[in-house]
Amino acid sequence: MPLINSGFSVLSEDFAADPYRYFAALREQSPVHYEPSVDSYFVSRYHDVKRVLTDHEAFSTEMLQARAEPVMRGRVLAQMTGAEHTAKRKVIVRGFTGQVLQDQVRAIHANATELIAPFLTRGRVDLINDFGKPLALYVALDALGLDKKDWQQVAVWYSGVAEFITTIALTPERRRHCLDCADQLEAYLVPIIEERRRRPGDDLISALCTAEYDGVAMSDRDVTALVLNVLIAAAEPADKTLALLFKHLIDHPEQLAQVRQDPSLLAAAIAETLRYTPPVQLIPRQAERDAVLAGTTVPAGTIIFCMIGAANRDPEAFAAPDTFDIHRSDLATARSFTAAAQHLSFGTGLHQCVGAAFARAEIETVAAMLLSLFDQVRYGDGFHYQEVGLYTRGPASLLLDFTPTAGVENGK
Numbered sequence: 001m002p003l004i005n006s007g008f009s010v011l012s013e014d015f016a017a018d019p020y021r022y023f024a025a026l027r028e029q030s031p032v033h034y035e036p037s038v039d040s041y042f043v044s045r046y047h048d049v050k051r052v053l054t055d056h057e058a059f060s061t062e063m064l065q066a067r068a069e070p071v072m073r074g075r076v077l078a079q080m081t082g083a084e085h086t087a088k089r090k091v092i093v094r095g096f097t098g099q100v101l102q103d104q105v106r107a108i109h110a111n112a113t114e115l116i117a118p119f120l121t122r123g124r125v126d127l128i129n130d131f132g133k134p135l136a137l138y139v140a141l142d143a144l145g146l147d148k149k150d151w152q153q154v155a156v157w158y159s160g161v162a163e164f165i166t167t168i169a170l171t172p173e174r175r176r177h178c179l180d181c182a183d184q185l186e187a188y189l190v191p192i193i194e195e196r197r198r199r200p201g202d203d204l205i206s207a208l209c210t211a212e213y214d215g216v217a218m219s220d221r222d223v224t225a226l227v228l229n230v231l232i233a234a235a236e237p238a239d240k241t242l243a244l245l246f247k248h249l250i251d252h253p254e255q256l257a258q259v260r261q262d263p264s265l266l267a268a269a270i271a272e273t274l275r276y277t278p279p280v281q282l283i284p285r286q287a288e289r290d291a292v293l294a295g296t297t298v299p300a301g302t303i304i305f306c307m308i309g310a311a312n313r314d315p316e317a318f319a320a321p322d323t324f325d326i327h328r329s330d331l332a333t334a335r336s337f338t339a340a341a342q343h344l345s346f347g348t349g350l351h352q353c354v355g356a357a358f359a360r361a362e363i364e365t366v367a368a369m370l371l372s373l374f375d376q377v378r379y380g381d382g383f384h385y386q387e388v389g390l391y392t393r394g395p396a397s398l399l400l401d402f403t404p405t406a407g408v409e410n411g412k
């Protein structure tokens with residue numbers, strides 16, 4: 001086990017290359033790890049993370065005012081509490097559940113079919129860059145009622161906004177770039193919001209425009225912030241989860257064979273992928289008063305980063321936590337996409353992900369479709385696997401070779 005000595009930093013290149021190598025040492029030797037350069041604590045034990053995310057009085061989301069608002073243009077759901085949070089969250093939940101979800105599954109299937117088509121005869125696809133990234137944006141744009149033809153432009157602006165939120169320490173140049181992207185994204189959205197106010201449709205932006213809280217409609221800025229909130233929250237983890245699922249199944253051929261034989265195991269494979277390699281690795285909170293965590297006093301006002309990847313590998317919570325096992329009994333699949341989830345990959349408490357059921361439907365639909373199209377799926381010749389990101393994390397690319405299933409290669 002590597003040692004967490006005084007020079008150790010979770011912001012080092014070594015840690016970024018493979019954080020999983022350090023998680024056990026962090027939990028055992030420095031469970032509330034202080035990073036002086038950013039004056040923040042990194043919490044790695046499952047029970048401490050759960051406490052920080054569920055004790056809303058002691059640990060708030062105040063820091064989002066500085067970490068998100070400058071690019072989101074207003075307050076996101078995670079900054080709200082009480083009746084306002086319940087009311088606005090409900091509007092978004094309605095856009096991702098029930099009949100709407102059924103319609104969206106059909107749209108997801110159609111989008112995935114269109115995006116994978118050019119790669120089928122080649123028998124080779126980069127599951128992140130050729131397919132997963134555009135698909136994640138297509139799906140989020142569809143859900144919001146935005147035009148997919150704009151996806152490449154939106155992708156550039158969206159990356160700048162996401163970079164602002166998911167970078168622990170930004171340089172002044174990158175900060176300017178991110179703010180510029182936010183300006184352009186806002187300029188793109190405002191005329192659309194104005195149009196939906198005049199002629200509401202049955203999309204989520206229209207629902208946000210017509211919703212009232214305390215008898216008052218939301219301003220353009222309020223709506224913009226929630227649109228960006230959903231866009232980033234829905235798109236950022238989706239391609240990563242899909243690619244990580246394929247990586248783990250390829251690395252565990254016996255489990256891949258079982259999923260192929262019984263596709264109802266896919267949900268368990270997705271839940272285990274989320275536990276084993278959560279695409280959202282860090283969730284920030286702010287200590288509202290001095291708090292003691294694992295014997296360390298965290299002073300009031302300080303930022304705490306919950307380390308989801310480390311918490312999900314805590315032996316206090318999961319047996320043999322470093323083993324990928326779609327059959328594990330301590331991760332009830334049915335609960336894994338609900339508020340009762342055992343893993344913490346969707347967060348927990350008041351701000352737990354509103355899109356968990358949608359994410360399951362999206363990844364399950366797409367993975368089932370790809371598995372039926374790809375025979376003998378394997379890493380591409382000479383492919384070198386690399387993960388990137390400290391805050392959100394996933395493969396930089398995932399080059400796959402496959403034999404198209406019978407009929408596909410003839411365009412049937």
Ligand code: HEM
Binds near residue numbers: 354
């Ligand atoms: C595998 C996919 C996904 C993962 C891993 C994920 C992860 C998370 C996490 C960790 C949080 C908690 C943040 C916090 O406590 O501060 C969260 C919140 C949220 N997620 Fe997701 N998410 C996923 C998909 C989605 C989708 C598809 C949507 C689309 C609606 C979505 C919308 C949201 C929203 C709006 C919140 C804020 C909830 C609130 O503050 O009340 N997410 N997500």
